[in-house]
Amino acid sequence: RFFGHCHHRAPVLGAAMASVDDVPRDLEGSFLAKKEWQYPVEDRSGWLPANAQELADNHPWTRRAVEKNPRFPGYVPPEALFCWTEPDFASYINSGGFVKPKLRCQYYISPENPQTIVDLLEPVLSELNWTCTVDSKTGREESLSQVTDYMGMPVPTLKKQADGSLEVVKPREDIAPIFIWESSRNMIDHAPTLKFRGLVNRLSGVHHFTKVGMLELVRERCIERDIPINFPPPWYPLTFALPDDLEQWKRHAESNPHKKWIYKPNAEAMGRGIILVSKISDVDSRERPFRTRCKNVEVFDPKEPPLKERDFAHSGVIQEYMVNPLLLENRKFAVRVYMLVARTNPMLVFHYNFGYIKRCGQYYDENKFNREDLFRHVTEQEFQKKQEDFYETAAAELMSLEELDRYLQENYGIPAFRLNFWQQVKSICMEITLGIKEGIAEKGKLGQFEVFGLDVIVDADQRVYLLEANRDPSWVVDTEVKKAILPEMVREMMEIVLWAHSDEGKNKEAMLHSPMRGFEVLVDDAFDFQAVDVE
Numbered sequence: 001r002f003f004g005h006c007h008h009r010a011p012v013l014g015a016a017m018a019s020v021d022d023v024p025r026d027l028e029g030s031f032l033a034k035k036e037w038q039y040p041v042e043d044r045s046g047w048l049p050a051n052a053q054e055l056a057d058n059h060p061w062t063r064r065a066v067e068k069n070p071r072f073p074g075y076v077p078p079e080a081l082f083c084w085t086e087p088d089f090a091s092y093i094n095s096g097g098f099v100k101p102k103l104r105c106q107y108y109i110s111p112e113n114p115q116t117i118v119d120l121l122e123p124v125l126s127e128l129n130w131t132c133t134v135d136s137k138t139g140r141e142e143s144l145s146q147v148t149d150y151m152g153m154p155v156p157t158l159k160k161q162a163d164g165s166l167e168v169v170k171p172r173e174d175i176a177p178i179f180i181w182e183s184s185r186n187m188i189d190h191a192p193t194l195k196f197r198g199l200v201n202r203l204s205g206v207h208h209f210t211k212v213g214m215l216e217l218v219r220e221r222c223i224e225r226d227i228p229i230n231f232p233p234p235w236y237p238l239t240f241a242l243p244d245d246l247e248q249w250k251r252h253a254e255s256n257p258h259k260k261w262i263y264k265p266n267a268e269a270m271g272r273g274i275i276l277v278s279k280i281s282d283v284d285s286r287e288r289p290f291r292t293r294c295k296n297v298e299v300f301d302p303k304e305p306p307l308k309e310r311d312f313a314h315s316g317v318i319q320e321y322m323v324n325p326l327l328l329e330n331r332k333f334a335v336r337v338y339m340l341v342a343r344t345n346p347m348l349v350f351h352y353n354f355g356y357i358k359r360c361g362q363y364y365d366e367n368k369f370n371r372e373d374l375f376r377h378v379t380e381q382e383f384q385k386k387q388e389d390f391y392e393t394a395a396a397e398l399m400s401l402e403e404l405d406r407y408l409q410e411n412y413g414i415p416a417f418r419l420n421f422w423q424q425v426k427s428i429c430m431e432i433t434l435g436i437k438e439g440i441a442e443k444g445k446l447g448q449f450e451v452f453g454l455d456v457i458v459d460a461d462q463r464v465y466l467l468e469a470n471r472d473p474s475w476v477v478d479t480e481v482k483k484a485i486l487p488e489m490v491r492e493m494m495e496i497v498l499w500a501h502s503d504e505g506k507n508k509e510a511m512l513h514s515p516m517r518g519f520e521v522l523v524d525d526a527f528d529f530q531a532v533d534v535e
Helices: 002-022 027-032 053-058 060-068 088-092 116-125 191-195 213-227 246-256 373-376 401-412 417-443 482-502
Strands: 105-108 131-133 155-160 166-171 179-181 239-242 261-266 273-275 316-320 329-345 346-353 354-360 448-457 466-472 517-525
Touching: 060 088, 105 116, 116 179, 116 482, 155 329, 155 517, 213 316, 213 466, 239 246, 261 417, 273 373, 329 401, 329 417, 329 482, 346 417, 346 482, 354 401, 354 482, 401 417, 417 466, 417 517, 482 517
Parallel strands: 105 131, 105 179
Antiparallel strands: 155 166, 239 316, 261 273, 261 316, 329 346, 329 354, 329 448, 346 517, 448 466
16 A cells, blocks of 8 residues: 555656756755855945955954865955954854854944934944944954864863863954944943954044143144244144143233133033133232142032132143134134044045034123123033023024124125135144144054044134134034034044045045045145145
8 A cells, every 4th residue: 555655646756856856956056156155235334444355364263264164165254353253253164154143243332422423423324234332342352262173163161270170261252343432531442443444433642632732732833843932823822731830821921911811621621610810819829829729620510500619620721811802793702613533544634614603692891801701701502501591692593604704794894704714724723633643653543533623713803713622522413503514524524434444445535536525635644635734
């Protein structure tokens, strides 16, 4: 009966055999012919660093696995440099690309960043097919596991401890984000990311972006240019470091009693700790020496009344106050502009051709120069917001440079203010670039970039002065002007940085080939280009 049953089914089996014969038997040949070891496009990263394929091919984990399986037909996707462990490399290569470990690069945005910069960066980073990680533990250990199985897969080993017990040592599982965006302090180790030329928004070798640091940079630039030293340069207010230059400042203030001064603590922002100074005794006197007036505030109370009496910090600067600022509707104003170091080696620097105007809520009056007058003199927006009626004042509405240009033309008959303004801003950015260049050349690493927010002020003769440069510019998008500037600037900044560090941007002149729209090249060392000759 069994055979009869079999015989009865034979024609159907024959048909099945025929259909099987239609399929090529060489599954491996088909796999190779169709290059099925490759990852589909939708799994790949939208950006890879220059020479990434070469780095992946020469990685010790790739080389050892290929030695075990010399018939491996393809290549390791370069994303693996950031997101695969040693077992991932081995399983992919040993299976000839049949086993496909997860291929997804991660980006890390420090939790200390305000949500606003996360909102600006996230759309750009997601388009590159990267996912967010909050894991600050990273590593890219390249050493080879001592023991592998017969297939070449790394296996855990036992290690004898000092007390005689055995510890299981597994292959390392640390991976590194392909992109890091830090806030005011570093929260994550950058080395694993930079090892394979991932991107980090912090430059090594740059220490000038505190108040005292900027003063040192400007002094160094003056020394490089002129012996005897010609300080300050025409674009920087006369400034002294306190307490170091206290006696020197007192001598100068004594000889120039008409001058007014503004004190700024070293590492503060948002107008915190600023003190208006009219005379020497406001800072130092026999009854109250300067050192007794200093107090370091570790954490500022955000609810602290804005006009409360302030102490000096243990480190800060005292700067000559400009008493003849150009006024906008009778209010003092400053302009925020941006500078981008897009690549360290060869150095590539841009400035951004759009900025916005920050103005004081109260009318300017140089004769009202006491603590209660700070809202007339400090343009910083976060400080101005502490005025009770801030949102009813003109200060609440930021202005674009184009609007300022129109206002000055119509009200003062000043033609082409913007043209003259940008020429001076470019020179100031150039001075800063040349001031930080040596430090970056010594300590900077490929993959590092940084954007700086510069605050400048204009006097009644349209001369532009640098007030300060910030490593952590505000990314709050709270007005129409900022909505028009910041999202587009962050996107373009990212496009330029990605381009500058990719195969596409290698040995290409930024002026001709970079994806710049609002940014403009200041320095392109690869082509000996400097937009401004400041020497």
